[in-house]
Amino acid sequence: MVSRVIPVDPFDLVIFGGTGDLARRKIFPGLYRRFVDGQVPDGCRIVGAARSEMDHAAFREFVGAALAEFIGDSQVPDQVAAFLDIIFYCPIDAKGTSGWADLKALMRDGPVRAFYFSVAPALFGDLAERLHDHGIATPESRIVVEKPFGKNLATAKALNATLAAHFNEAQIYRIDHYLGKETVQNLMAVRFANILFEPLWNSQFVDHVQITVSETVGVGGRGGYYDTSGAMRDMVQNHLMQLLCLIAMEPPNKFEPDAVRDEKLKVIRALDPVAASEIVRGQYRGPKGHTYLDEVENPESGTESYIALKVHVSNWRWKGTPFYLRTGKKLRGRASEIAIMFKEPPHSIFGEGEGWKQNVLVIRLQPDEGMNLRVMIKEPGPGGMRLKDVPLDMSFAEALGADVIIPDAYERLIMDVIRGNQTLFMRGDEVEAAWAWTDPIIQGWRARGDMPAGYDPGTSGPEDALMLLHRDGRRWREIA
Template sequence: MVSRVIPVDPFDLVIFGGTGDLARRKILPALYRRFCDEQMPREARIIGAARTEQSPQEYRDWVAEGLKEFAPRSAADPDAMAGFLDRVDYLPVDAKGEGGWSDLKSKMRANVVQAFYFSVAPALFGDLAERLHHYGIAHEGARIVVEKPFGRDLGTARSLNATLAEHFDESQIYRIDHYLGKETVQNLMAVRFGNVLFEPLWNAQYVDHVQITVAESVGVGGRGSYYDKSGAMRDMVQNHLMQLLCLTAMEPPSRFEPDAVRDEKLKVIRALQSPPLKDIVRGQYKAGDNPSYLDDVEEPDSRTESFIAMKLHIANWRWNGTPFYLRTGKRLKTRKSEIVVHFKEPPHSIFDEDAGSRPNILSIRLQPDEGIDLSVTIKEPGPGGMRLIDVPLDMSFADALGPEAADVPDAYERLIMDVIRGNQTLFMRGDEVEAAWAWTDPLIEAWTERGDRPVPYEPGSAGPEDSAILMHRDSRRWREVG
């Protein structure tokens, strides 16, 4: 299978925070891989901008070292490396002052796509937007890319949206959530809306329940000071898991275009019922081979959760009575993200109980090995009567697509190119962000007012035992994390 790469239009991409960790680990390697796949036109330019005083050549040297570490396979080609670095420039720019802005204006071209990546703390978003406007740097078709967190509650999200809206139209703002750029997340829409086999069954009549898991094996590490002010609810549920829930549960959009898709996602958030606190489990990892959560954040009395599980209901006709179980956490048994749709058992079985009939399960794996599998029931081969077993119809990208699966663009590659193309389908709209916070805030306020403490759990486990009990109450169980 040969993938068809369509080059994008010439562009100037300015990376504010161009010397930061995100630029080094994700943004620049993603751009380099798109260059190696010949999707980046010859006229494209990448301009790093940060407070650091250094020459463009010093910045190129720094970029080259980062590519060798984070894109080693592609970086082995010296001609490709040289060609990419020829497109890289650098300017010292003071986000909160006046230094460097006139120089940046002189470098920008008016006849190409302009994109500005705000790879900085959200507190600087307003300063950057105001200066781009004040110095006349961004033309009418310019696009800005902003990273999460999109606020820390409804009030700050509204304020942030209002600040950006002073200088940019909603059609110019790209709120990036890298989970939406994953190949399997997009395949979720293809599976649902491109196959008559699934969409007629995608409702409460046939689906028993849905599980969405984002498990991480690492702790909070060096992010302790940030994470302790956020917790799993703000850091993961309000954005990543909420978006996965929306794509799983939404109605078919009238067409595959940005606002049609985002309108349907917004309807899901607004139909999402607020769960009682008994349907929410919060946890903190204990000490094991590594420090405990409390050691990592250096706050001896922290009540911030590193794990959360919850049972949710969507108040609409499609999903009435079908629960959605969400969980995410740090320092769990393994790194794994998946959406699992458990279908109901047949209404009547013609087989004896000893035959072992089981319901069908559709699993959409996001990481680490992206793919989709569907468990179906067949007769166990051999004599001895009718014995039923489950077998997977497995489509692992690595197996189904062969060696080219390794070249499937990662999330940042796809999303950055979507910015250049002007395609907002996989980006969050302002009203989506605010609706998600409007649902999230009362839950955080409720457990804060009660003074609830997270339940301790063993590192390397599947989380607190209370999480398993949450499922057992409904005679269900979590799919194994390991």
Template structure:
């Protein structure tokens, strides 16, 4: 199977914060891969802007190093790299001052798609939006891309949205969540809405429960000062995991249209019930004596009294006709056994067993959607175990790994940032969050955080390299269910 590469229109993409970690790790390598594959048209330009006092050649050298480090050898073609670097320009820029803005304006071409990627702290968004307008750079067609965090609570999210809305219409604002750019996440919508096989079963009558897991093996690393002010709930649940839950639980939109899709996601968020404290487990990873990593969370954030969670598990209920009585179990954490992100839909048992020796019970059918590593889908079904000796049942997977099903194309799935940036150039907001989505998610999240802060709860310690706190196991065991094993 050969995927089609459809070039986008000619564009000027301005990366503000172009010398930072996100730009060098994701944005620039991703744009090069789109160039290599023929999706970035001749005449398109990437304009780097940051405080660093370097020139265009210095920026190109930085981009070359980023490509060599973060792009696979199969696409590191010297001729292609040189051609891509020719499309790069740089201007030193003061986000909070006046330096560089006239020079930036002189570079922007009004007759092509203009997009500005704010790869900077949200505290700078107001200054950037104000200057884009005061210098006459922005037009009614300009698109801006903003990175999370979209606030740290409902009040700050509303203030941030108001800052952006002061100069840009909602149709111009692209709030990026890289989870929505993953191939498997989009395939989830295709599996649900392009096949009659699953949608009739996609409700509480047939689905017993849903598990969403985002596990990391790393600790907070150099992000300790930021992470300790956020925690797993703000950093992962309120945005990434909320979006995954919405795609699982949403009703079919009337059309694959940006606002139609986002309207249905918003309905899910508003249908989320408040979560009682008994359905929440928080944890902090511990160090491992005598071997690496020796430090625990408290050492990594350099605060022995921190009550911020590096792990959280929740039992969530969606109060609507489709999902009444079907719980969604969410868990995410750092320093766990393996790096994995997956959604597992567990179907109910058949209402009656005709197989006496099965005892009326066997493992449930389960659809597992893997986001990382090895993106793909796996459907577990019961069959007869081969061989003589009666009807013995065994569970086997009907596996669809993209790498196997799509041949070489499946081994080279575009990075989420590549797809999302190309969607910005196309003007397609389907995979980007709308302002009211963000605010609704915080309106649900804020009381949960306020509750444990008011109680003074301390997170439960868990061993590095484990599956998380013991209480998280009990969260499901008391319902007669079990978490899936965390494995890469």
């Protein structure tokens, strides 16, 4: 099977923070792959903008080195050379006046103009203001902003107001790379393009839902940022919240931006407050020099590197069905998955003790993107009816063929920006609603003086997290 490439219009894409880590690891390699696949038409121009003083040639060397590191053997020299020909650079002062006239001179009339803010949120307002003051942004221009979208409701509102002073909502693309993952989009296809699951997708048939994002790495070089955020702000408020919305949302009337985002917003607004007894926070320990406290260089830190929550959606479809969310660093394995755990049949004709296990639909986001449905069958052989659960497994890599390369999330999302398609991007009111739910949880544990429980690296997290489900007669799925 060969994936279909849908072309986009010619564009000028400016990447502020063009010498940064995200640009080097994700943005430029992703754009190169889109270029190789023929999705970057003639007449496109990609401009890196940052404080560093360098010319076009030096920046092309920088991008070429990034491709060599993150694309590796799949590079084709002629294609790399052609891609680098459309790369330009502009030294710029985000808070000053230098460089803006040069950037304006690089822009052309006609192509779509997009501006990627791959910088600290504190610079968003300065960039937005100067793009307008210097006549670089047009009414059709688009801006892409990276998380974090504020640190709480007040700062999120302030950030939205800052951006809205210069761009309207249709021009603002708040990027969450989880929504660009192929499996996340397939979650919508599984639900809304098939009759098989949707009749069962409710509290009558679903016992509970587990959403897990586990990492084997620690905070590493992000210690300064992470210690002011923690797992709740860094992961739950955005990534896990978006996955929860896609599972719990009602079918939109159309697959278009506002229809999808309206339904996601309804889910967030239907979330119940979370009681203290339904939250577990943890911090990884370990040998001296490798604990969370050592890595963030703050021996008094009360920031969590792990969090698990029991969440309820109070609406007609989901009332009474718990959603268990967990995410953490330095855990046993690297995995992102959603598990839909179905209820037992109302009556077993095979009697007790016949090995029945729950039907489970598992959507794997990483690694090995795919879906797995566990169902009960008769175990082969004579001697009675013995039941066994087996997987109906679909790995995307195997099911779609070796010729299909699943694109990185950033590739899809950047191309959606150029198309002007906001379906997979968060709207301002959606971000604010998520913070309105998150803030009381954070304020609650601060008011109580709660401290995270310790857990050993390479485990599945704090023991209290196991009890969160055990009290309900349930168990977490194993982190592989």
